[in-house]
Amino acid sequence: MAVRAITSLNLEGKKVLVRCDFNVPMHEGAISDPARIDASLDTIRYVIAHRAIAVLCSHLGRPKERTPALSLKPVAEYLSTALGMKVALAPDCIGDVTLRMIDALEPGQAIVLENLRFHREEEANDRDFAHELARGKSVWINDAFGSAHRAHASTAGVAKFIGERAAGFLMMRELEALRSVTENPARPAIAILGGAKVSDKIGVIKSLIAKMDAILIAGAMAYTFLAARNVAVGKSLVESDKLDLARELLALGESRGVRIILPIDHVVAPSPLEAAAARSTDLIPPDMMGLDIGERTVEAFCAEIHSAKTVIWNGPLGLFETPPFDHGTLAVGEALARTEGIKSIIGGGDTALALGHQPWASFFTHISTGGGATLEYLEGLVLPGVKALE
Numbered sequence: 001m002a003v004r005a006i007t008s009l010n011l012e013g014k015k016v017l018v019r020c021d022f023n024v025p026m027h028e029g030a031i032s033d034p035a036r037i038d039a040s041l042d043t044i045r046y047v048i049a050h051r052a053i054a055v056l057c058s059h060l061g062r063p064k065e066r067t068p069a070l071s072l073k074p075v076a077e078y079l080s081t082a083l084g085m086k087v088a089l090a091p092d093c094i095g096d097v098t099l100r101m102i103d104a105l106e107p108g109q110a111i112v113l114e115n116l117r118f119h120r121e122e123e124a125n126d127r128d129f130a131h132e133l134a135r136g137k138s139v140w141i142n143d144a145f146g147s148a149h150r151a152h153a154s155t156a157g158v159a160k161f162i163g164e165r166a167a168g169f170l171m172m173r174e175l176e177a178l179r180s181v182t183e184n185p186a187r188p189a190i191a192i193l194g195g196a197k198v199s200d201k202i203g204v205i206k207s208l209i210a211k212m213d214a215i216l217i218a219g220a221m222a223y224t225f226l227a228a229r230n231v232a233v234g235k236s237l238v239e240s241d242k243l244d245l246a247r248e249l250l251a252l253g254e255s256r257g258v259r260i261i262l263p264i265d266h267v268v269a270p271s272p273l274e275a276a277a278a279r280s281t282d283l284i285p286p287d288m289m290g291l292d293i294g295e296r297t298v299e300a301f302c303a304e305i306h307s308a309k310t311v312i313w314n315g316p317l318g319l320f321e322t323p324p325f326d327h328g329t330l331a332v333g334e335a336l337a338r339t340e341g342i343k344s345i346i347g348g349g350d351t352a353l354a355l356g357h358q359p360w361a362s363f364f365t366h367i368s369t370g371g372g373a374t375l376e377y378l379e380g381l382v383l384p385g386v387k388a389l390e
């Protein structure tokens with residue numbers, strides 16, 4: 001897809017609607033991880049520096065109605081500090097009061113619109129709501145890659161009413177990073193896939209089989225593949241209705257000459273709540289479940305990484321939220337980060353959460369802010385938020 005970059009537009013004196021991804025984790029009314037806000041600062045600063053009025057909009061959480069706990073007030077306060085200027089919060093994302101607040105701003109100033117999802121029309125991509133959101137703005141910048149897979153009013157609908165539109169710096173970085181590993185990757189190219197369910201990654205696996213030299217599968221989804229190979233997996237999570245599909249994917253990989261590599265040992269426990277009983281084993285006993293990859297699998301995965309030129313990773317390799325089941329994800333993650341001469345793209349969501357704050361995370365080539373958007377891009381699907389920018 002060919003999209004315009006923000007740098008191609010003349011912004012001076014214009015009111016610019018910037019769709020950001022401010023869907024940050026909150027704890028007791030405070031932002032616990034501002035990474036997604038920080039990721040859009042380059043775009044916001046660019047708009048301000050070019051003497052435009054930055055009208056920033058985003059969703060937060062999944063409210064069905066106006067919910068004070070999901071107000072974007074903490075975001076506006078954070079931006080005020082980060083930008084070194086007062087950033088007001090509008091009482092709503094549409095309406096005459098909000099428009100008057102925007103009209104009162106001078107070029108080079110910014111305002112945050114209240115949570116888009118306080119209106120059900122946002123997710124419904126309601127035409128009238130999109131028109132109202134676009135009212136008074138002459139430029140639309142989409143910088144919310146994490147929401148690009150959603151055809152909502154703010155991510156797609158407003159394109160019908162704003163003629164000038166472009167991708168922000170974050171959106172451009174995301175698209176460039178993903179294109180570089182899917183369209184013409186340096187080889188050998190491998191994918192690391194984790195997470196809970198095969199059903200979440202069917203399209204991704206099929207797409208990557210056509211692009212990668214090897215696919216390393218771990219996390220709970222690996223046990224469906226192992227069960228499909230008649231390997232005993234104890235009480236591990238298995239999607240019984242996906243066993244035939246797993247066999248088909250394994251056969252497809254073999255027919256294409258793509259190596260699909262599964263765990264050869266495991267860290268097991270009777271349940272996720274009994275971490276103290278965790279132990280390593282090659283074979284999973286009937287009363288145990290696999291909750292992380294074992295050390296021999298870590299070594300096998302690291303060996304694949306060391307011989308690769310391109311690695312794309314989506315999904316943790318174990319129950320990373322609960323030590324010691326985070327060991328496999330962190331060990332393989334550090335090995336990838338510290339391997340020189342390799343392009344490493346870390347998919348968003350839980351993968352970014354598990355790896356993004358480690359001391360060696362800065363060594364990755366790119367950590368995506370997208371979860372579902374990254375998966376759908378890897379699957380080869382059209383992202384409505386990107387399509388709208390064409």
